[in-house]
Amino acid sequence: MTDITASATGDHQVAGDGRAGRPPPPPPLTQVPASRRRTAGEEARTLVAQTNVATLATLSDDGTPWASLVSYAALDDGSPVLFVSTLAEHGRNLDRDPRASLVVAAAERRKDPLAAGRVTLAGRVTRPSGEIERVARAAYLASVPTAAMYAEFGDFSLYLLGVERVRWVGGYGRMDSADAEAYANAEADPVGEARAAITHLNDDHADALLIMAQALGGYPDAETARCTAADRYGLDLMVGTPRGSAPTRVGFAEPVTEPAGLRAATVELTRRARAAAPVAG
Structure with a gap:
């Protein structure tokens, strides 16, 4: 029987001694001053601010998940702005079921893409109105200038993803979660x-x-x-x-x-x- 022990990350389990056969790193010889790190909310907001492309997961009419590549913008509180067409399956899905999640990944130039940072934002979409709609539309057009070509098409709708859950992964062994408040209050x-x-x-x-x-x-x-x-x-x-x-x-x-x-x-x-x-x- 394989011996499974929890690794130092707390999120993974690995076979054997928890170190994949490698010796542990040498400890410091002198005291290391405490150094602040970015919170999971800050990590998530930083990733969201770095690009305008993400993978959108929605639910099809038969309940199966559907993932699509989309462009997005973000408001000051980090809420993603989506502008999608009902000619696309994800647009029809959002029109019927507001539950959705968005995966934003950092561009990875190394050999292993799973060593890159990424964040999943899960929640429900709403259609903004009034001043919020104006701000959201302006944010989207600033983030995705080519959207001006189809901004007035009748099959396109503007959505805001109300973030309820946040899961950040910074690569192997680096991961954490944030709630909606921590995400909204964090800064990129x-x-x-x-x-x-x-x-x-x-x-x-x-x-x-x-x-x-x-x-x-x-x-x-x-x-x-x-x-x-x-x-x-x-x-x-x-x-x-x-x-x-x-x-x-x-x-x-x-x-x-x-x-x-x-x-x-x-x-x-x-x-x-x-x-x-x-x-x-």
């Missing part, structure tokens, strides 16, 4: 995916990343460090030590409030790491 991270910034840090500032890992990340024995992710609160690093490789995180002094603020926050983090580094000799 102005840093976004920061792929260009991460590449720049790894290509041109490996020395600074290494000092961060050594002085602030808990690994004074680190020999290498690469940035694997960046957000408004800090940087995720993968460090290489004589004891093996391990992930760590270093936090910014203050949250980044605009896209251009990531550079200044990283410069401040580098200065702080250099100041905290032990003096050689």
Whole structure:
């Protein structure tokens, strides 16, 4: 009989010792200052703000699920705006049954698409009216400019998805849920995916990343460090030590409030790491 034990993520079960035969990462040698992370609501709002394409799941008249590729916009509270035609099955489905869910996925440029972030928003659609309809229509046309060509077609209807459940997955072993209130009150991270910034840090500032890992990340024995992710609160690093490789995180002094603020926050983090580094000799 296969031995099944819960892994450290709490969401998965894996066979054997829970580590797929790999040794655990070496622990930090020094105390790592607490670093804030994005909540599930913030992760979801950030993904929703990054694109305008999603997979819409609706219910057909016989009760079977039906998935379709759609464009969308989002209001200030994150509510997705859909503009669909009854010539399409998903349009007829929404016209009959308001239950729906939307899957928004981050573009994945690596070999494994399941390592990318994605979020499922589930709830019920309504047809907006009055001022809300005007705002929703304007948001959709701003997000999907080509919609102006069919905005007045009689078979198209505007819908708002009232989000009731949120499930965010950040890749393997990273997942969490948020309720409707937490999602609506969260903000999209102005840093976004920061792929260009991460590449720049790894290509041109490996020395600074290494000092961060050594002085602030808990690994004074680190020999290498690469940035694997960046957000408004800090940087995720993968460090290489004589004891093996391990992930760590270093936090910014203050949250980044605009896209251009990531550079200044990283410069401040580098200065702080250099100041905290032990003096050689």
